[in-house]
Amino acid sequence: MKRHQKEERATRREFVRQSACAALGVTGLVNTLAQLRLITAAMAQSTPGDYKALVCLFLNGGNDSNNLLVPSGDPATDSLRYDYQTARGILALDRSLLAPLTVPPTTDCFDQYHGGIVHPLGVHPSAAKLATLFNSGELAFVSNVGTLAYPIPTRTHYINNLVPVPPQLFSHSDQQVQWQSSIPDRPFTSGWGGRAADLLNSSYNAPGSKVSMSISLAGINSFQIGTTGEVQQYVVGTGGATSLSGYGANYSSALATNSTWQNPVYLSGDAGTRLRAFESIVKLAHENLLENEYNQIITRSRLAEGVIGAALTEAAATGVDFDGIFNTGFNVGGGGTVTSLGLQMKMIARLIGGRNALGNKRQVFFCQVGGYDTHQTMLASHSNLMAELANALKAFRDCLVDLGVFGDVVTFTASDFNRTMTPNGTDANAGSDHAWGGNAIVMGGAVNGGNIYGHFPSLKTGSQPGSIDAHTNRGRWIPSVSVDQYSAVLAKWLGAGSSEIEAIFPNLPRFDDPFTSSTPNLGFL
Amino acid sequence: MISSKSQKAGCSHGRQTAAGFQRLPVTALLIATGIAVGIATILVGRRDATPQAAPAEIASSHPARTTTQPPPRPAPVRRVLAETQRLNSPETSPQEDAVMLGELIRAFRRNSKGNPVGDNDEITAQLLGRHPRAPAVGLIDPNNPAIDDQGRLIDRWGTPYFFHALSANQMEIRSAGPDRTMWTPDDVVGDGE
Numbered sequence: 001m002k003r004h005q006k007e008e009r010a011t012r013r014e015f016v017r018q019s020a021c022a023a024l025g026v027t028g029l030v031n032t033l034a035q036l037r038l039i040t041a042a043m044a045q046s047t048p049g050d051y052k053a054l055v056c057l058f059l060n061g062g063n064d065s066n067n068l069l070v071p072s073g074d075p076a077t078d079s080l081r082y083d084y085q086t087a088r089g090i091l092a093l094d095r096s097l098l099a100p101l102t103v104p105p106t107t108d109c110f111d112q113y114h115g116g117i118v119h120p121l122g123v124h125p126s127a128a129k130l131a132t133l134f135n136s137g138e139l140a141f142v143s144n145v146g147t148l149a150y151p152i153p154t155r156t157h158y159i160n161n162l163v164p165v166p167p168q169l170f171s172h173s174d175q176q177v178q179w180q181s182s183i184p185d186r187p188f189t190s191g192w193g194g195r196a197a198d199l200l201n202s203s204y205n206a207p208g209s210k211v212s213m214s215i216s217l218a219g220i221n222s223f224q225i226g227t228t229g230e231v232q233q234y235v236v237g238t239g240g241a242t243s244l245s246g247y248g249a250n251y252s253s254a255l256a257t258n259s260t261w262q263n264p265v266y267l268s269g270d271a272g273t274r275l276r277a278f279e280s281i282v283k284l285a286h287e288n289l290l291e292n293e294y295n296q297i298i299t300r301s302r303l304a305e306g307v308i309g310a311a312l313t314e315a316a317a318t319g320v321d322f323d324g325i326f327n328t329g330f331n332v333g334g335g336g337t338v339t340s341l342g343l344q345m346k347m348i349a350r351l352i353g354g355r356n357a358l359g360n361k362r363q364v365f366f367c368q369v370g371g372y373d374t375h376q377t378m379l380a381s382h383s384n385l386m387a388e389l390a391n392a393l394k395a396f397r398d399c400l401v402d403l404g405v406f407g408d409v410v411t412f413t414a415s416d417f418n419r420t421m422t423p424n425g426t427d428a429n430a431g432s433d434h435a436w437g438g439n440a441i442v443m444g445g446a447v448n449g450g451n452i453y454g455h456f457p458s459l460k461t462g463s464q465p466g467s468i469d470a471h472t473n474r475g476r477w478i479p480s481v482s483v484d485q486y487s488a489v490l491a492k493w494l495g496a497g498s499s500e501i502e503a504i505f506p507n508l509p510r511f512d513d514p515f516t517s518s519t520p521n522l523g524f525l
Numbered sequence: 526m527i528s529s530k531s532q533k534a535g536c537s538h539g540r541q542t543a544a545g546f547q548r549l550p551v552t553a554l555l556i557a558t559g560i561a562v563g564i565a566t567i568l569v570g571r572r573d574a575t576p577q578a579a580p581a582e583i584a585s586s587h588p589a590r591t592t593t594q595p596p597p598r599p600a601p602v603r604r605v606l607a608e609t610q611r612l613n614s615p616e617t618s619p620q621e622d623a624v625m626l627g628e629l630i631r632a633f634r635r636n637s638k639g640n641p642v643g644d645n646d647e648i649t650a651q652l653l654g655r656h657p658r659a660p661a662v663g664l665i666d667p668n669n670p671a672i673d674d675q676g677r678l679i680d681r682w683g684t685p686y687f688f689h690a691l692s693a694n695q696m697e698i699r700s701a702g703p704d705r706t707m708w709t710p711d712d713v714v715g716d717g718e
Contacts, residue, residue, distance in 0.1 A: 173692035375708065
């Protein structure tokens with residue numbers, strides 16, 4: 001549907017909001033977002049009572065998703081599998097070991113590059129749990145998504161430099177930031193998760209909410225940086241809130257058990273005396289703005305610590321066995337351990353379990369796992385990574401199901417880039433190098449699972465007919481879905497309206513509309 | 526004839542004739558039309574600048590919609606770094622080669638907005654000024670013996686270097702070393718930071 005047709009359908013409220021957007025257009029992204037936030041808050045039709053959480057799982061280093069979602073047909077008759085084996089060489093996975101996917105015959109993911117012929121696909125054998133989730137309709141894949149400044153219609157357009165592309169393609173930190181900002185052709189100022197939180201927080205979350213809408217389990221990140229200062233990302237460790245050091249675990253050396261920030265009960269020892277002095281200073285008003293801001297950060301953190309603690313208590317009271325589920329998922333009794341990613345996702349599950357204590361109706365979580373830069377011994381290391389990923393997602397899903405909120409939480413993956421289809425060696429030490437478009441995972445009860453969205457790429461390398469290789473022979477797929485399109489679908493599910501979508505993703509109008517056009521094939525939510 | 530009339534009108538400033546005053550309404554109309562067109566142009570431009578910019582308008586300025594032919598490209602300007610002539614020579618050590626390549630990357634960065642991108646062959650093409658996405662400035666001699674017949678920079682043992690793009694300003698440069706196998710202890714690693 002064309003844009004003008006969509007606007008014709010808009011309500012008067014939408015018209016007012018869009019008019020405001022147009023008026024603000026010349027004032028720059030920052031001011032636009034700030035004003036939109038106020039407008040959105042003022043125009044909230046009612047306070048939505050539903051809870052929704054978006055979980056960004058970033059696979060740091062560039063996931064080789066060519067071996068996540070794999071053609072599994074007979075190469076003698078299946079051209080896609082033939083192309084896969086030919087290009088992957090030593091990195092090709094044995095098709096008999098793949099976890100089979102039940103790909104619906106009505107899928108559109110093969111339309112663009114494969115004439116609509118549905119090819120059998122499987123999942124990495126170490127990630128068989130993902131195939132189970134896919135086949136039960138709880139998980140979907142989005143194929144060949146990557147950073148784009150404009151659509152690139154054909155390989156020729158890329159090779160001849162006829163379309164602007166994002167700067168510093170194939171560079172780790174640039175591509176991580178571009179994935180997380182979704183504005184690849186401008187210097188970084190904010191992440192799309194932060195911009196979404198800026199706009200949605202006042203509409204959905206109570207004024208002066210107890211804890212930030214943006215919670216990170218992996219430190220400060222680009223994804224959750226906003227533009228207006230409305231929402232500051234709050235970092236939580238895998239053990240809960242990070243307390244001030246020097247006062248014992250959870251201030252046990254300094255505070256009595258019934259102590260609160262508002263009504264502190266300091267212990268008489270050295271630690272209690274020091275904390276009393278420190279907090280007295282923090283509660284003073286200062287003329288210096290920097291001092292005041294520091295005090296406010298400390299105050300917010302101390303208050304949030306209490307809220308996180310209350311949330312974890314609430315989660316424990318649900319009776320959901322978070323530890324047991326993750327221990328089972330990671331086979332702790334059989335010699336496995338819950339990895340860093342598992343611990344991060346377990347904490348997110350616990351915080352969702354304590355969502356009433358957190359007091360937010362909309363929450364954005366960020367977690368991250370490294371090790372995906374598999375230039376060497378890719379087969380062995382990627383197998384471990386896929387197992388960890390599948391174990392974490394499955395255990396997370398099980399916790400959410402037990403909490404009764406699986407339908408209210410959407411988890412999605414992002415990564416620097418996909419990796420080259422061809423290996424960089426010929427033996428077991430071989431790896432793959434930096435590439436471009438890749439396959440992402442979306443999981444949740446709200447996901448239209450059991451299908452593959454976007455467009456499964458042609459796996460022909462170099463200048464072969466039908467190739468979308470951005471290199472002469474390495475198999476670097478030119479994305480057919482932009483990060484903007486993929487992310488906009490997620491943001492809309494979280495509650496962003498059309499005006500907010502346009503503000504959060506200013507480059508989105510360059511691409512086919514993921515909501516009204518069937519071309520991008522992005523109906524996963 | 527038309528240009529002659531225009532010149533006359535242009536010369537009539539400050540000494541309006543009766544005929545000039547008779548032309549005044551027409552001139553005023555033309556000026557008013559010009560102002561209106563100008564305002565309309567500004568308004569359209571402003572609309573383009575808003576988040577509501579129509580995809581069709583963006584697409585219309587999109588080169589991909591109009592042609593599949595590459596734009597004409599000038600021959601590279603040679604600004605070869607003299608040091609690179611010594612790459613892989615007996616006078617230098619493998620570590621010095623890596624340092625020289627790091628300097629080459631830095632020189633590219635000074636001419637561009639960041640590091641060269643892609644695999645070895647693409648990065649070499651960019652350093653030669655022969656890549657469509659890089660400035661047409663050759664920083665290394667195309668006949669340099671450290672470039673193999675596939676257009677890749679190779680180390681003194683004949684193995685192509687591996688360029689690991691960490692960021693726009695950081696590039697790890699790796700030689701496989703004497704064993705010609707990448708990622709082993711004898712690798713020589715430099716950086717283009």
